Amino acid sequence: MLEVMMPEAFTFTMNEVPLPEVKENEVLIDMERLGICGSDMQIYHGKHKFMSFPIVLGHEGSGTLTQVGDAVKNFAVGDRVTVQPQNFCGDCYPCRQGLYNVCEKLSVMGVHETGMSSDYFVTDASKLLKLPAELSFDQGALIEPISVxxxxxxxxxxxxxxxxxxxxxxxxxxxxxxxxxxxxxxxxxxxxxxxxxxxxxxxxxxxxxxxxxxxxxxxxxxxxxxxxxxxxxxxxxxxxxxxxxxxxxxxxxxxxxxxxxxxxxxxxxxxxxxxxxxxxxxIMMYLRQDFEEAIRLVAQGNIHTKELITNHFPIRQIQEAYQYIDDHFADVMKVVLTF
Ligand SMILES: [Zn+2]
Ligand SMILES: [Zn+2]
Incomplete structure (x- = not known):
């Protein structure tokens, strides 16, 4: 499968890598959409203070499950999903207060660890949220910023x-x-x-x-x-x-x-x-309940999303997409990559 890697600022490499192995608590997502965020642009420019290269970008994704680990209960192949991209320790002071969004060891997919800019993305099932039928994959990719x-x-x-x-x-x-x-x-x-x-x-x-x-x-x-x-x-x-x-x-x-x-x-x-x-x-990121509320508001038709997405680019043109945002900063809102 294709995996897009950033070895350093301003540079993307297209790597052909094997499909990731799916452990018993994990799922494999066939990626459909991936939003580009202000924090992605900071990484692209080499200005993000809290990450290091190389990195596979992408934390605003949506897709369809193609494999489900043996121990996964609430999800099945074919489910349309988005991902809450935070990994946290569960033991530190903020985690013990339920504030895992500010975990001392917070690791965000696409920032501190491998993100979703690949044909398939493997993640723990606990990070998934189902997209109701009325949500498009574009809307699915916007659930992360709406959760902020x-x-x-x-x-x-x-x-x-x-x-x-x-x-x-x-x-x-x-x-x-x-x-x-x-x-x-x-x-x-x-x-x-x-x-x-x-x-x-x-x-x-x-x-x-x-x-x-x-x-x-x-x-x-x-x-x-x-x-x-x-x-x-x-x-x-x-x-x-x-x-x-x-x-x-x-x-x-x-x-x-x-x-x-x-x-x-x-x-x-x-x-x-x-x-x-x-x-x-x-205000720093979100909890799972904020993803649920975001999905609820979009499903009810209470959030305009089409107006926000100004451009789509295929994943293989990710370099052009980032360049486009740099060149048209005043005119661009949300740019979404397609797979
Ligand atoms: Zn974002
Ligand atoms: Zn923690």
Whole structure:
């Protein structure tokens, strides 16, 4: 079978390797779709701080089971699945609190260990989630990023009846806003400086889509939400300016979540969080329940997914796909590889 390996940054090699052996608790997935993520781009550029080459990329996959180990109970050949790509120790302090998403030995498929960019992918059955018939394989590949959003909304304590502002309308910001919308938020505002991303946000029926280079966050919040402001602000942009303005604009007693991967240290006026009693949440990945919620929301038709996928490339053109994202960064949302 084909396995796409990255020996170093900017380089893919197409290797012909034997089909992996399937142990008793494992399954073999015939891959159908694989999403490319911001973290994949960081690896591609050699800028990811927490991985090492060589690596087989890919953590946003969907496919069909073609082999099932003898001890696997709840899955059968032919099941359509997606994969929760986290391996964790189960023993460390966070694992013992049920927070395996921040396990001290967290190993993410396609980042710290072999990922899914191969014709077939072998994994432990405990990492699988079934895709209901109404979900396409494209949607299956989006369940992982949607789970980042369902996890964020869960971790901030839910948004029922809340006014929610999302900073950044890239794939994660878009999905966080959509999940907030689908989870009972009273109103949702999303901001970006990229007009294309704002147009896609509008197509996804996010209620307020505002260009922050024309309308600063403070004005946008008061125009959309009135003087009470935002109950929750979620930063999916990850730059100095957005987090500074979020800290400035956060209402007294409100909630602020950091979902973005900040690539450099930033300055923020912490005293404002203290004096306004703003609760700050760090958001890192997800739990299994967040995958289940993501699948439920998509199956109910509550998340727009077609609008998010701007391009498909065959797996053998993975180099072109990454190059395309680099060359068209402002126009690309989600690029999905096909098998
Ligand atoms: Zn991802
Ligand atoms: Zn652990």
């Amino acid at each position: 959003a369902t996890a964020a909304i869960r971790k901030v304590g839910g948004v029922a009846g809340a006014k929610v502002a999302v900073l950044g309308a890239g794939p994660i910001g878009n999905l966080v806003a959509q999940v907030a919308n689908a989870s009972g938020a009273a109103d949702v505002l999303i901001l970006d400086i990229n007009p294309k991303r704002l147009t896609i946000a509008e197509q996804c029926q996010i209620p307020h889509c505002i260009n922050s280079s024309e309308t600063p966050l403070e004005i946008a919040i008061s125009e959309c939400f009135g003087t009470d402001g935002a109950d929750v602000i979620l930063d999916c942009a990850g730059v100095q300016q957005t987090i500074s303005s979020a800290v400035q604009c956060a209402q007294r007693g409100s909630r602020l979540a950091v979902i973005a991967n900040f690539k450099a240290p930033v300055e923020m006026e912490l005293v404002l969080l203290q004096r306004k009693e703003v609760t700050l949440y760090g």
